[in-house]
Amino acid sequence: MATVSLKNLVKKYGSLEVVHAINLDVADREFVALVGPSGCGKSTTLRMIAGLEAISGGHIHIGDREVNNLPPRQRNISMVFQSYALYPHMTVAENMGFSLKIAGRSQDVIASAVADAAKTLGLEELLDRRPSQLSGGQRQRVAMGRAIVRHPDVFLFDEPLSNLDAKLRMQMRTEIKKLHAKVQSTVIYVTHDQVEAMTLADRIVIMRDGHIEQVGPPEEVFRRPATRFVAGFIGSPTMNLHDAVVGDSKLIFGNGDTLPLPAQFRDRVTAGQKVIFGLRPDDLYPTGHGIHSGEAAEVHAVEVPVSLTEPLGNETLVFAEFAGQDWISRMLNPKTLRSGDKVELSFDLSQSHLFDAQSEKSLRG
Amino acid sequence: MNENQTNRLKQQALKIGHLVGLFIAMAIICLPGLWIVLSSLRPTVEIMAKPPVWIPQSLSFDAYVAMFSGVGQGGIPVLDYFRNSIIISVTSTVIALAIGMAGGYAFARYQFRGKTAIFLGFMLTRTVPGIALSLPLFFVYAKLGIIDTHFGLIIAYVALNVPFTVWLIDGFFRQVPRDLAEAAQIDGCTRWQAFWQVEFPLARSGIASAGIFAFLISWNEFALASQLTRSTNSKTLPVGLLDYTAEFTIDWRGMCALAVVMIIPALTLTFIVQKHLVSGLTSGAVKG
Numbered sequence: 075m076a077t078v079s080l081k082n083l084v085k086k087y088g089s090l091e092v093v094h095a096i097n098l099d100v101a102d103r104e105f106v107a108l109v110g111p112s113g114c115g116k117s118t119t120l121r122m123i124a125g126l127e128a129i130s131g132g133h134i135h136i137g138d139r140e141v142n143n144l145p146p147r148q149r150n151i152s153m154v155f156q157s158y159a160l161y162p163h164m165t166v167a168e169n170m171g172f173s174l175k176i177a178g179r180s181q182d183v184i185a186s187a188v189a190d191a192a193k194t195l196g197l198e199e200l201l202d203r204r205p206s207q208l209s210g211g212q213r214q215r216v217a218m219g220r221a222i223v224r225h226p227d228v229f230l231f232d233e234p235l236s237n238l239d240a241k242l243r244m245q246m247r248t249e250i251k252k253l254h255a256k257v258q259s260t261v262i263y264v265t266h267d268q269v270e271a272m273t274l275a276d277r278i279v280i281m282r283d284g285h286i287e288q289v290g291p292p293e294e295v296f297r298r299p300a301t302r303f304v305a306g307f308i309g310s311p312t313m314n315l316h317d318a319v320v321g322d323s324k325l326i327f328g329n330g331d332t333l334p335l336p337a338q339f340r341d342r343v344t345a346g347q348k349v350i351f352g353l354r355p356d357d358l359y360p361t362g363h364g365i366h367s368g369e370a371a372e373v374h375a376v377e378v379p380v381s382l383t384e385p386l387g388n389e390t391l392v393f394a395e396f397a398g399q400d401w402i403s404r405m406l407n408p409k410t411l412r413s414g415d416k417v418e419l420s421f422d423l424s425q426s427h428l429f430d431a432q433s434e435k436s437l438r439g
Numbered sequence: 440m441n442e443n444q445t446n447r448l449k450q451q452a453l454k455i456g457h458l459v460g461l462f463i464a465m466a467i468i469c470l471p472g473l474w475i476v477l478s479s480l481r482p483t484v485e486i487m488a489k490p491p492v493w494i495p496q497s498l499s500f501d502a503y504v505a506m507f508s509g510v511g512q513g514g515i516p517v518l519d520y521f522r523n524s525i526i527i528s529v530t531s532t533v534i535a536l537a538i539g540m541a542g543g544y545a546f547a548r549y550q551f552r553g554k555t556a557i558f559l560g561f562m563l564t565r566t567v568p569g570i571a572l573s574l575p576l577f578f579v580y581a582k583l584g585i586i587d588t589h590f591g592l593i594i595a596y597v598a599l600n601v602p603f604t605v606w607l608i609d610g611f612f613r614q615v616p617r618d619l620a621e622a623a624q625i626d627g628c629t630r631w632q633a634f635w636q637v638e639f640p641l642a643r644s645g646i647a648s649a650g651i652f653a654f655l656i657s658w659n660e661f662a663l664a665s666q667l668t669r670s671t672n673s674k675t676l677p678v679g680l681l682d683y684t685a686e687f688t689i690d691w692r693g694m695c696a697l698a699v700v701m702i703i704p705a706l707t708l709t710f711i712v713q714k715h716l717v718s719g720l721t722s723g724a725v726k727g
Contacts, residue, residue, distance in 0.1 A: 126621050147627040159618035163640045173626035176636070220626070 076137035076227035076260055077102050078123060084131030085118050085284075091282045093118055095132060103259045106252055107275035109268055110307070111363060115284040117232055120264045123147050124230050136227055152221035156233040158213045160205040166216050167192075167201040173224045191219040191220045194256065195249075213240045215249070222257055231263040235270060247273060261416055268308050272296070280304050302434040305352050311391060314401045320347045322362045327351075327397030330367075334374055336423040342437045343428065349437065352427035358403040360392060361418045365406065372424040394419055472702070479503070479695035486691050502696035515693075517700065519671040520679040525704075526589055527675060528657040531596035535653045538597070540603025540646060544634070546605065547612035558609075561602035569599065573666040580667055587669035595663050600653040607652070611645025612638065647712050658705055674700045 078100040085093035093115040098108045108116040121127040123134060125146035134141050152173075160169050168175075170191055173182040192198045195215045207214055214234060214363050221229055234245045234250070235330075251274055254261055265271050271278045272292045280287045280295060280303075288300040299305035305313045318325040320343045324332045333351070335343070343349060361375055381400060383392040392407035393400050394417060403419055406433050410419060428437040478486050480498040508514045545551075546558060576595060577586070585591035615638050622631035639646075661677040668674045680697055683690040 124621075124625060125622070145629070146621075146624040147629065151625060153622070153625045155618045155622060157616060157618045159616065159622035160622070161619060161637055163637075172623070172636075176627040176632065220622075224626075 076258060077135070078228055078262065079135040080119070080123070080132065081135075082086065082132035083122060083129060083134065085115070085122060086130040091095050091130075091284065094120070096281075096284075098261060098279060098287050098289065100262060103258050103260055105263065105274060105276045106279060107263045107265060107271035107277075108279045108281060108387060110281035110287075111264055112281075113267055114281040115266065116264045116266075116279075116281045119281070120230055120232055120262060121158040122155075123228075123262060124151055124153050134205075140197065150226050151228045151230055152224060152226040153230040153232065154214075154221050154234045157235050158205070158217045158237075160213055160216055160220070160335075162205050162419065164204075166197060166203050166205070167203065167206070169216055170197075170219045170223050172220065175438050187223050188219075191223045194222065194253070195219050210238050211246060214238065214246055218250070218253065219436065222253070225257075226258055227260065229257075229259055229261045231261065232263075233265055234263075235265070235267075243270075269310060272308070278308075279420075280307060282307075286338045298436070298438060299352075299427065300436050302352070302429040305436075309354055311355050311404075313354050313427070314358060315350055315352045315401050316397065316401075316430075318349055318351045320345055320349055323349055325349070327399070329398035333376075333399035333421060334423065336426045336428070337372060337425070339428050339437055341353065348431035350429040350431055350434070352429065353401075353421060353423075354425065355402040355404040357422040357425035358401060359420055359422075360403065360405050360409075360411075361407040361420045363407055363409070364420060364422070365404075372422065374421045374423055375418050376421065377416055377418045380411050380417050381411055383411050392417065456604050475695045475698050476704075479692060479699050481692070483690070497540075502692045503700075506693060506696055506700070515679060515682040515697070516671045517676075517679065517697065520674055520676045521700070523589065523656060523668075523671075523673055524675040524701075527592045527596065527673070528588070528654050529646055531593045531600065531657045532650055532654040534593070534597045535600035535604045536608075536650050538601050538647060539608045539653075540639075540648055541551075542601070542605035543610075544607040544612050545607030545642055548617070558606075561605055564598075565602050569660070570662040576663065577666050578625075586667055587673045589673055591667055592664060592673060592675070595667065596657040596660065599660070601665075604649045606651055607649040608642065608646055611642040611649075614645075615641045651709055651712050654708060655705055658701070 079096075080098045082095040082097060083093060084091065084095050085211060088162060095117065096108075107328065110116050115200070118127060122129050123136075123421070125144060126146075129142060136149055136151070161172065162256055164172065167188050171188045171367075174184045188201070189198075194199055195218060197212070197215055197219055200208065200212060200216070205216065208216065214237075231250075235246050237244060241280060247270060250263075254274075256363060263271070263274060275292060277289060277291055278295050279289045282303050288295055288304045290298075295304055295308050297314075299308060302315060306315055316327060318327050318333075320326075320335065321332065322345060323335050325335055326332050359365070378394045378396045378401075380392055380394050384391040384393075385408065388406075388408075389403045391410070392403045392405050394403060395401070396419070401419070405411075429435060430437055444518045445683050452508065477495060479502055480500065481492075482497065485492045485495060485497075506514055506517050540635075546554065580586045580591050583591075619637050619641070620630075620633045623637045624630065628636060659677060660675075661680075664678045665681065668678055680694050683694040683697070
């Protein structure tokens with residue numbers, strides 16, 4: 075097992091720089107997820123770690139070794155591809171044993187290693203099949219089996235669940251988590267799905283346009299997003315983010331509506347400063363129907379018209395109009411609401427976020 | 440009659456029409472071949488008869504016997520021609536395939552300057568009819584002293600086949616997902632091993648079909664061979680057919696017999712390689 079460290083890692087295609095001098099340290103046995111919208115450089119970063127993409131600058135260390143110019147086979151890594159990339163002309167057993175065969179191990183060693191991996195992943199019945207005879211979920215598991223057979227230093231996952239349907243994706247997510255608990259190795263996992271990143275990773279790396287926006291445990295990036303981008307990217311439904319100007323102990327929105335300036339930001343902003351106000355749907359709820367109902371310290375209630383509702387069974391998402399904008403609120407123990415109804419929304423300002431409109435950085439400090 | 444019955448009748452009629460159409464098409468394709476085999480077995484009188492004699496009156500293997508019975512007794516050096524044909528076709532096919540694999544792989548996998556132009560250039564060489572090249576080639580070969588040699592014909596055929604094999608094999612390598620070679624490299628392969636262990640087996644059917652085409656082109660080529668060969672040193676079977684033309688007569692029966700001798704190996708090879716031509720081997724590699 076090993077640490078992975080990226081120092082000022084750069085990737086250029088011709089004159090186009092797609093990864094801008096990023097730094098990241100992954101601890102031994104840590105599960106790190108790289109997450110971001112498509113084109114943010116997360117897959118490129120992973121492929122550079124794998125050695126499938128040459129680096130244009132900086133350093134990559136796996137364990138104590140600098141691997142900048144080593145070919146993939148000398149890095150002792152495994153990778154699970156989005157497309158699974160199983161060898162179609164080989165059986166499941168041959169697919170899983172391929173790396174050991176190339177390494178020149180004996181038939182017995184290969185057979186027992188494959189059997190072990192097959193047992194871990196519940197693939198014993200399928201060992202003689204070809205990839206074309208497997209379902210998507212089974213192929214995914216074979217791809218993981220191929221990765222664990224050789225006991226690599228680092229596992230790399232490149233959007234491994236993107237091709238599965240929603241239900242199977244959830245199931246495989248759990249399996250990956252179990253697998254990590256079992257094999258206890260360093261994992262770098264690329265995904266565009268923030269839920270996957272949140273549920274699986276010890277730490278999340280949020281990337282955007284070839285930069286790292288924030289690194290932190292799921293709880294931290296959710297509770298304390300460092301930038302407006304992270305705030306909008308992490309969490310579902312997305313955070314309410316609206317432009318405002320700081321007034322005298324209040325925030326003034328575009329149409330003149332106001333909210334009290336949250337206490338935690340009073341010393342951090344100056345009157346006239348342009349900011350972005352952020353509040354998660356969980357912290358904005360029809361009075362009496364919120365997660366924190368009753369215990370929240372700094373609640374401001376406003377009566378607003380409902381524009382739309384999305385019932386989800388145990389909860390309802392209420393889209394309500396305030397300050398000329400649509401705000402999403404989450405209503406627990408839902409009561410029936412129709413568009414046009416008036417509802418009293420509680421803004422839990424103790425949970426709110428403020429970002430500087432210019433730098434888009436959090437003003438929380 | 441209700442709608443269901445009408446529809447069923449319509450479908451049956453369509454099916455019958457389909458079969459009749461297929462039969463006619465197959466007859467048109469197969470008849471010349473059949474006619475050659477028949478003509479090699481019947482006397483010249485019957486071959487030349489007008490109106491044609493459809494049902495042969497007498498069949499004999501005389502032409503085949505004569506063919507193999509030495510010079511002077513109506514025979515031709517068919518074994519020499521056969522040997523030349525085999526050596527030239529097989530060697531040129533192997534070389535064309537090797538170059539085609541390297542070139543096709545490069546075009547499918549790598550980006551380089553002038554890629555499209557080079558590819559187009561390859562294709563354009565195929566637009567020149569072989570016969571137009573025969574005179575210039577003759578001059579060049581005469582200067583080099585490689586007229587009437589295996590080597591001369593082999594390089595001519597390699598040049599003829601390479602654009603074609605490159606083009607065909609490029610298409611087959613494109614169908615092999617890039618991820619597979621990358622997965623193999625991560626599994627411990629060198630670039631070279633990844634090619635032979637993973638990409639080559641998956642493109643094998645395509646490479647086999649390119650091989651068949653290249654072989655058949657070399658095997659059947661007449662225009663260049665007739666100019667660049669002189670003697671049993673290098674004459675191939677198609678050129679050997681000319682041995683049956685004399686000043687005033689053409690031995691049609693002998694010619695047809697030699698044609699059959701030519702067809703058999705080509706047919707056998709195609710038959711053997713055919714099982715490799717199954718496509719869809721790549722299914723299941725990636726999502727789907």
